[in-house]
Amino acid sequence: MKLPLHITADKRENKEFPSATSFIRKSIIILFFLSIILLADYHTIYDIQGQQSSSPYANQVVTTSGVVTGVGISGFFLQEKNSNPAWRGIYVYTQSNPNVSIGDSIVVTDSVKEYFGLTEIKSPQKNYSKISSTTTPEPVILKTDSVSDEKWECVLVKVEDAVCVNPNAGNGEWIVNDGSGDLRIDDLLFSYSPLAGVKYTITGPVYFSTNFKIEPRGVFDIASAPKVYNVLRYPPSPTFLDRPIIKAKIIDDGQIIADSIIYRINSGSYSAKSHDSISSGYYYYNIPKRNKGDTIFYYVKGIDNSLNKDSSMTFSYVVRDTTDTQFRVMTYNILNFPGSTPQRLGYMMKVFRQIVPDILIIQELNSASGADMILDSLNTITGDYARAEFIQDPNDPSSNNMLFYRTSLAYLLSQDTICTSLRNINEYVMEINNNIIRFYSCHLKANDDDASINQRLQEVTKLRNHLSTLPESSEFIIAGDMNFYTSTEPGYQKFIADEENDIGRARDLLGVATNWHDNSSCAIYHTQSTRTGNIGDGGSTGGLDDRFDFIFGNYNINDNRGIEYVLNTYKAYGNDGNHFNQSINYGTNDSVPQEIADALYYGSDHLPVIAEFIALKRTGVEEGKDMYDSLFVEMIPNGLKIKGVKGDRIYIYDIAGRLIDDLLIDKETLFIRMRQGIYFLRSGKFKNIKKVIVF
Structure with a gap:
């Protein structure tokens, strides 16, 4: 059959109407391929x-x-x-x-x-051959762990708010995770250089070569959100005379078009102000001077040119007198570190950099070399960290305690071990701002059966018996993985019990006594597990449904002398209360950036617990006069000359923190003969500490 075609030798085409030649050519192509489809x-x-x-x-x-x-x-x-x-x-x-x-x-x-x-x-x-031009299908929005389903092979998909967890996975690939699982992004169609920790929305068809991966087609397929991190405060413990400087790193693949520090004073409304200066990627902010005792809450926020945004966690500090020191305590079960997964240190370090703990208490440390790995990494933050001596537990050699501290704030006087039949409890005697405080790291028996519950009671009883031998004015903090399921448990009750000897009595600083296990109303307090599934490092699974990690303090804390707990600073770090029975990085985490939620997920099966404290200034031997309690100590050859308040008791400790004498001030002046060395004197009435040197 002949087609009624008319072909002219004139190759030019009318701009408004297609030429007969063009029309005929397209018609032939369409008819040809229609015939193929039909035949x-x-x-x-x-x-x-x-x-x-x-x-x-x-x-x-x-x-x-x-x-x-x-x-x-x-x-x-x-x-x-x-x-x-x-x-x-x-x-x-x-x-x-x-x-x-x-x-x-x-x-x-x-x-x-x-x-x-x-x-x-x-x-x-x-x-x-091409039949026509049309629009492409809309991409399917998936979670990162769903892209590897065979049914999405070569289908156009999109993942949203996925954090780059590895910017260079080899062969031009990089890895993102939105909290549901890792996903590779490849360069088959377009090459891109991502930034670690930045949150991305990525579109592209799915390809398979060893792994399923998304193939972005151009820069239009990759949208990033800014990343706010490394939020630091100078000075760390501002006084009412300071205008604190807050600096934060804000990065983005595009351009930061707006930034601000959002802060409030006590329970007031939030205020926002833009940066005062920018230098080397850091944004600097000033917070105005405030009154002594004010609590300042703040966070930093960045917005890019795509209107994507990111915020840091909320930080806080109490405006102190010129003589007080604020410090942050963190306890963290680090899951058999280093074990067979030493690479988890990279994730833990992201958490440490966000928190910057002054006192870091850890459980489940395998070895001294593991402690050194952590110490070396901590010193990339501030450069002033030290650690206690590693003492291997003979009963459980792979599960040990450790304390790290900042030498600019604290001094380790001594350490000791309280032996139990399961695992040791470690004691660390510290001096902070001329106050002596003891820290205890515990990892009590796990499981919810009667034998385990009774074992925990025995361990707590051992510790409390030790605490009962301390001087009456002692201050201490107990932290660690307690494995308590409910506050009615006998071990928990032993900690808080009002007994005849109350020196060792402690209180739960969170102040929430209930059944925490699998209780959705306690979701914001849960610390284990950060994962729902097994990720190959031996950690527990099942999502966040237990409060196992605690910080206790004794009743001499918060008596307006010595060490003071800053109210409402106790928190299970990274828990926003919206992840009950879920992984900590599932979906959106309203407490920490996605990168930190991922670091908590991969770093350990426990969340760290943090709390803020203030060490009230206790004058040492400056001019021999303590202005806080009228205690006068004069150093004389081979002894001390003491004047104080009649009826007060003076407790004398050696450099190891051991009590070597206690004296009643029953006359105007006491003369004490002592060997040469460094000693600490505590006033029983005023609970201050004085460091003295006998020469």
């Missing part, structure tokens, strides 16, 4: 994929059609438009650069092949 072995992409890993049409010649969603140098992605896009994408391998564009509607006829797990149409002879 050839036509199958939809859905048919070719077969809803299985290998195509039922492997090694057969088929004809199919779809819309081009991505183009590379040796092939392109083809997808059918359908309200249910699963199983409707395929890769067309062309060996050389294909002459197609995104949005082309294509018909292709060639062989179906399985190429190392990827179903593709192999068409080196380029047996395909």
Whole structure:
């Protein structure tokens, strides 16, 4: 049959109407491929994929059609438009650069092949042609762990708010995680240099080569959010005379168009102010002077040119007198570190950098070398960290305690061990701002059976018996993995019991006594587990449903002398209360940036617990006069001359923190003969500490 065609020799075309030649050519192409569809072995992409890993049409010649969603140098992605896009994408391998564009509607006829797990149409002879131009299918929005489902192979997908956890995974790939699992991003179609810790929204067809991965097609497929981190305060413990400087690192792939520090005073309304200066990527902010005793809460926020935003965690400090020192205590079960997964230190360090603990108490440390790894890493933050001596537990050699501290704030006087039948409890005697305080690191028996509950009671009883031998004015903090399921447990009750000897009585600084186990109303207090599933490091699973990690303080804390707990600063770090029975990094975490939620997830199966304290200034031997309690100590050869308040008692400790004498001030002046050395004197009435040197 002849087509009624009229072909003219004039090649020019009217700008408003297509020439007969152009019209005829397009008509022939369309009719040709329609005839192929009608006469050839036509199958939809859905048919070719077969809803299985290998195509039922492997090694057969088929004809199919779809819309081009991505183009590379040796092939392109083809997808059918359908309200249910699963199983409707395929890769067309062309060996050389294909002459197609995104949005082309294509018909292709060639062989179906399985190429190392990827179903593709192999068409080196380029047996395909464009029918028309159209819009591409809308991408399917998935979680990062869902992209690896076979049904999304070669389908256009999108993942949102996925943090780059590895910017260089090799072979041009990088890894992101939105809290549900890792996903690789590849450079088959477009090469990109991501920033670690930045949150991305990524679009592209899914490819398979060893792993499933998204193939972004250009910069338009990658949108990033800013990252706010390394928020530091100078000075660390501001006084009413200071205008504190807050500095924060804010980075973005695009441009930061707005930033601010948002702060409030006590229970007032939040105020916001932009940066005062920028230097080397750090944004600097000044907070105005405040009155002594005010509590300042603040966080830093950044917004980029795509209107994506990120905020730091909320920090706080109490405006102190010129003589007080604020310090942060953190307890953390670090899950058999280093064990077989020493790389977890990288995740833990992200947490340490956010918190910057002044006193860091840890459990489940394997070895002295592991302690040194942590110490070296901590010293990349401030450069002033030291650690206690590593004492291996003979009963559980791979599960030990450790204390790290900042030498600019604290001095380790001595350490001791309280032996129990399961694991040792470690004692660390510290001097902070001329106050002596003891820290105890505990890891009590796990499990909820009667034998384990009784074992925990025995361990707590051992500790309390030790505490009962301390001087009456002693101050101490007990921290660690207690494994308590409920406040009615006898071990918990032993800690807080009002007994005849109350020197060792402690109180739960959180102040929430209840049944915490699997209780959704206690979701914000839970510390284990950070994961719902097994990630291969031996950690517990099941999501956040237990409060196992605690900080206790004794009743001499918060008596307006010595060490004071800063109210409402106790928190399970990273727990926003919205992850009951979920992984800490699932979806959005309203307490910490996604990068930190991921670090908590991978770092350990426990969340750290933090609390703020203030060491009230206790004058040492400056001019021999203590202005706080009228205690006068004069150092004389081979002894001390003491004047104080009649009826007061003076407790004398050696450099190891051991009590070596206590004296009643029963006359105007006391003369004491002592050996040469460094000693600490505590006033029983006023609870201050004085360091003296006998020469």
